Amino acid sequence: DIVLTQSPDSLALSLGERATITCKSSQSVLFKSDKKNYLAWYQQKPGQSPKLLISWASTRESGVPDRFSGSGSGTDFTLTISSLQAEDVAVYFCQQCYDSPVTFGQGTRLEL
C-alpha cells in the first residue's frame, strides 16, 4: 500500500500568516502516460465532512479561495495557505488515488 506521511501533525499560526503542510508518499503517484500526479488535498472543518480543495496535486477546485495552492510531483507535495483566515481552522488531509487501496495521510490540524 502507498503510505502518505504528512507533516506537521499540528500547526498553530496567527491570522495572515502562511501555512505550509507537506505530504510525502512512499512511492511516486505520478502517472507517466498522462503526466498527472494522483494526489488530492481535503479540508475538514469541525463537525463537517471533508471537502476537496486541490486535485491532481495543483488544480484548485471551483470556489476554493486562491490563497490555497498545491505543488509538488512524484513523492513530495505541499499545500500552502498564503494568508491564514479564521475560517481556515480545520484538519487537512492528503490522499492518493494512484493505486488501490486509496490511502490518506494522517491529517494536519491547523489552529489559530
Next chain:
Amino acid sequence: EVQLVESGGALVQPGGSLRLSCVGSGFTFRSHGMTWVRQTPEKGLEWVAGLSGTAATTYYADSVRGRFTISRDNSKNTLYLQMNSLRVEDTALYYCARVSSGVAVAAPINSWGQGTQVTVSS
C-alpha cells in the same frame, strides 16, 4: 446541488451484519464512481471500497475484503455497502462519497455525504 444521504448505521454485535445505503441526487449518478470511506479519531480517514459508474469494477481495502460488498442500483441512484462478520474495529463514521469521474478509484473524491455511524459492540 449534489447531495449524498447515507442511512443504515446502527449498533450491532460482533459477528453481525448491516447494510448501509446512500442516495445520490443533483447529478448523473451512473456517470460517477462511488466509494465508502470511514473515519475514526484513532485511525483518521480510511478508504473502504470503491465501485465504478457501471459497476464493472470494484476494489476493497484488505481489512474488509471478503466481509463487505459494495454495490449500486443506478435506476434508484443508490449505493450500498453490505457489511458481514462485523468486528469491533469496524466501528466508525461511514461516509458515502462520489468520485469525480466514472472510475472506481483513479480520481479524486469531490462530494461527501454527512456520514452514518456504525458501532460494533457487545
